[in-house]
Amino acid sequence: MQVNLTNKTILLGVTGSISAYKACDLARLFIKSGASVHVVMTASAERFVSALTFEALTRNAVLTEQTESWASTLNHIDIGKTCDVFVLAPATANSINKISNGIADNILLQTILAFTKPLIIAPAANTNMVEDTSTINSIKRLKTNGVSICNSQSKLLACGDTGNGALAEPEEIFYTTAKALLQNEYWKNREVIVTGGGTREKIDEVRYVSNFSSGKMANALATALYLKGANVHLITTKDYSEIPLDITSTETHSASEMKAQVLTSIKELTKSTKKSFLFMAAAVADFSPKSPSMGKTKKVSIGTQWNIEMKQTEDILKSVSSLDIITVGFKAEMDKENGLSNAKSLIENKNVDGVCYNLLSNSSSFGTADNSITFITENESIDLGTASKLDLSFKILTESQKIEPSK
Numbered sequence: 001m002q003v004n005l006t007n008k009t010i011l012l013g014v015t016g017s018i019s020a021y022k023a024c025d026l027a028r029l030f031i032k033s034g035a036s037v038h039v040v041m042t043a044s045a046e047r048f049v050s051a052l053t054f055e056a057l058t059r060n061a062v063l064t065e066q067t068e069s070w071a072s073t074l075n076h077i078d079i080g081k082t083c084d085v086f087v088l089a090p091a092t093a094n095s096i097n098k099i100s101n102g103i104a105d106n107i108l109l110q111t112i113l114a115f116t117k118p119l120i121i122a123p124a125a126n127t128n129m130v131e132d133t134s135t136i137n138s139i140k141r142l143k144t145n146g147v148s149i150c151n152s153q154s155k156l157l158a159c160g161d162t163g164n165g166a167l168a169e170p171e172e173i174f175y176t177t178a179k180a181l182l183q184n185e186y187w188k189n190r191e192v193i194v195t196g197g198g199t200r201e202k203i204d205e206v207r208y209v210s211n212f213s214s215g216k217m218a219n220a221l222a223t224a225l226y227l228k229g230a231n232v233h234l235i236t237t238k239d240y241s242e243i244p245l246d247i248t249s250t251e252t253h254s255a256s257e258m259k260a261q262v263l264t265s266i267k268e269l270t271k272s273t274k275k276s277f278l279f280m281a282a283a284v285a286d287f288s289p290k291s292p293s294m295g296k297t298k299k300v301s302i303g304t305q306w307n308i309e310m311k312q313t314e315d316i317l318k319s320v321s322s323l324d325i326i327t328v329g330f331k332a333e334m335d336k337e338n339g340l341s342n343a344k345s346l347i348e349n350k351n352v353d354g355v356c357y358n359l360l361s362n363s364s365s366f367g368t369a370d371n372s373i374t375f376i377t378e379n380e381s382i383d384l385g386t387a388s389k390l391d392l393s394f395k396i397l398t399e400s401q402k403i404e405p406s407k
Helices: 018-032 051-058 093-100 107-114 133-144 170-182 216-227 255-267 339-349 389-400
Strands: 009-014 036-041 085-091 119-123 153-156 162-166 191-196 231-236 248-251 277-280 287-289 310-312 326-333 354-359 370-376 381-388
Touching: 009 018, 009 107, 018 036, 018 051, 018 085, 018 170, 036 051, 036 107, 085 093, 085 107, 085 170, 093 107, 093 119, 093 133, 119 133, 119 170, 170 216, 191 216, 191 255, 216 231, 216 277, 216 389, 231 255, 326 339, 326 389, 339 354, 339 370, 354 389, 370 389, 381 389
Parallel strands: 009 036, 009 085, 085 119, 191 231, 191 277, 231 248, 277 326, 326 354
Antiparallel strands: 153 162, 287 310, 354 370, 370 381
């Protein structure tokens, strides 16, 4: 998903880790998002990747021990003044321990010491080094001081050992950085549940009844909420590999399973002064087979026609209507004449606080990159236009902030 970081400026720090080459991929992600990127490197980092590489990628001069100038802004004091966030990736154990103790004996550490805005650190080192007591304590101290840490991952390391210490994936560092830049006070630390995908209702152990919902809108909404600072729990029937790893995700299958998980998640919400939200983006089946068969039903035992008795599923939105949570439903319609009025009826019939209405042309409308949404509340309907599902999600969140809970 393409996150828009236009008008944001990022200071990227690179230390002497074999993972330094991955900082190039990270810089590309920032630039692709529309951000301006400046780079500061230690002398050790230059042994792995040249400053010229980053200059070619960012179109900005790189700050090193040799290039520091007091006749311009390319120095450890001025370079950070116009930047919104400092991302240190990769960060060696040596650098982490020095930063924690306020030591500034190279150009990069001096720049960090002079930087007053959000700092993000992504460790990368041998397992023994990253899990040494001094490094662990340094990371704890940095977290206490408000530094965000992109935890290293366990895998085969460049040294040949297998274990914790590999740099987090560039995409995850990107998401953590985007969150630092995009979060706002309204959504920060607010508990939010998002449901997505089409439920699958069993006919037997190998067949089911479902719909064309891709779950992509829910994934985009969960990502937007994460970037705004919310504590997100995604409950979905579809693939969610494209969303940030920090988002708590639970896979469900049937309507009954999803209802049970939604109710469980609501009970587990952390009590805070901020009202919690439920975004019901899932396409929950209205009916399911009354008596699913055990095993696989043989074609020869069915005959030329198969009449499956169906029963109505329980409505999840109605089941949470009396709970202390703000609810936003999603309504997909193909009826041009009555679709909007049908969507508006959810406000009264299911006691929801908002509805995202989407008029579909046919089944090919599912799973597309873009979407069209009208955001409906008790008092107004706002056309959010057609845009990427992530951009639309940010618009939905802006309108959702305006909801005055009726509960």
